[in-house]
Amino acid sequence: MLEDKDYFAEVYRVVREVPVGRVTTYGAIARYLSLRAGARMVGWAMVASHGHDVPAHRVVNRIGVLSGKHFFGSPTAMQELLEAEGVQVEDDRVVDFQTRLWDPSVELAL
DNA sequence: GGCGTGACTTATT
DNA sequence: GAATAAGCCACGC
Numbered sequence: 001m002l003e004d005k006d007y008f009a010e011v012y013r014v015v016r017e018v019p020v021g022r023v024t025t026y027g028a029i030a031r032y033l034s035l036r037a038g039a040r041m042v043g044w045a046m047v048a049s050h051g052h053d054v055p056a057h058r059v060v061n062r063i064g065v066l067s068g069k070h071f072f073g074s075p076t077a078m079q080e081l082l083e084a085e086g087v088q089v090e091d092d093r094v095v096d097f098q099t100r101l102w103d104p105s106v107e108l109a110l
Numbered sequence: 111g112g113c114g115t116g117a118c119t120t121a122t123t
Numbered sequence: 124g125a126a127t128a129a130g131c132c133a134c135g136c
Binding site: 026039040041043044045046059060062071 | 116117118119120
């Protein structure tokens with residue numbers, strides 16, 4: 001198989017579908033991909049997302065904290081990116097996170 | 111193939 | 124309501 005990381009591709013797909021100004025959570029993606037408790041795998045997928053066109057800065061943990069901001073090369077890169085897209089970030093946390101939360105199992109729900 | 115770690119989440123104390 | 128414990132699966136040694 002060319003794509004061993006099947007769910008990796010799925011994660012990338014979902015993250016890419018995230019509209020600008022919105023954010024999603026690892027758990028939401030994991031749940032959408034039936035990775036019920038595989039939220040960590042989603043995070044790992046983000047690590048592997050290096051070299052892909054995946055806006056990982058739109059992915060945060062369930063409380064809207066930029067857990068992986070440190071992985072962007074700069075501790076403020078993620079925040080800058082989010083703010084550049086219209087997402088207000090304060091204290092490493094997304095403002096009105098619940099309101100800006102983009103849940104694939106809800107937005108992409110049929 | 112086993113042990114430890116990890117961009118997490120949920121449940122229990 | 125905050126802190127602690129357990130659960131889950133993949134990757135590195």
